[in-house]
Amino acid sequence: xxxxxxxxxxxxxxxxxxxxxxxxxxxxxxxxxxxxxxxxxxxxxxxxxxxxxxxxxxxxxxxxxxxxxxxxxxxxxxxxxxxxxxxxxxxxxxxxxxxxxxxxxxxxxxxxxxxxxxxxxxxxxxxxxxxxxxxxxxxxxxxxxxx
Ligand SMILES: [Zn+2]
Ligand SMILES: [Zn+2]
Numbered sequence: 107x108x109x110x111x112x113x114x115x116x117x118x119x120x121x122x123x124x125x126x127x128x129x130x131x132x133x134x135x136x137x138x139x140x141x142x143x144x145x146x147x148x149x150x151x152x153x154x155x156x157x158x159x160x161x162x163x164x165x166x167x168x169x170x171x172x173x174x175x176x177x178x179x180x181x182x183x184x185x186x187x188x189x190x191x192x193x194x195x196x197x198x199x200x201x202x203x204x205x206x207x208x209x210x211x212x213x214x215x216x217x218x219x220x221x222x223x224x225x226x227x228x229x230x231x232x233x234x235x236x237x238x239x240x241x242x243x244x245x246x247x248x249x250x251x252x253x
Contacts, residue, residue: 150177
């Protein structure tokens with residue numbers, strides 16, 4: 107069978123069923139994407155482990171869309187059957203968590219502390235807000251030639 111292998115800068119990223127162990131590069135990309143344990147509300151960002159969402163033993167590939175970062179605690183809890191993880195069909199690379207009874211696990215919607223300012227708005231290098239409807243982009247070479 108032909109096995110597609112995605113490459114990034116010459117190194118395989120998605121190695122499918124050829125490797126169970128997640129290549130270091132792939133792990134970096136997963137950690138970059140997830141930025142911490144993906145269990146809803148968990149804030150752990152260190153000692154992350156890569157988990158096969160469709161377990162390797164069940165035929166799950168070592169691919170970005172089947173890998174997820176979990177802290178050791180949540181990784182253990184998943185493998186002891188405390189909760190399930192399913193790929194989100196609407197958002198490839200994102201996952202849904204549910205209790206063992208099938209109830210979705212949502213992040214605790216904690217309101218931000220009252221004295222926290224909202225994140226500053228991106229204003230660009232000149233501190234002006236870019237209004238895209240007021241900007242026109244000219245294709246290079248379409249205007250009068252300047253030499
Ligand atoms: Zn696992
Ligand atoms: Zn966690």
